[in-house]
Amino acid sequence: MFGLFKSDPLKVLQKQYSAKLEEGLQAQRNGDIRGYAMITEEAEALYKEIQKLEAERQK
Known part of the structure; x- marks a missing residue:
């Protein structure tokens, strides 16, 4: 129930990655x-972190 308001670290990293690409x-x-x-x-570096998190979720 309390996990409802926690942000998804993968989404945060993806936003940062997109912002860096634009910058x-x-x-x-x-x-x-x-x-x-x-x-x-x-x-x-952000992309590598994203790949790492996605790989962990696949397990």
């Missing part, structure tokens, strides 16, 4: 290649 896209459009690379690296 990276804007950096790339502005010509900030170094910033784009850093943001993409952060997005890849």
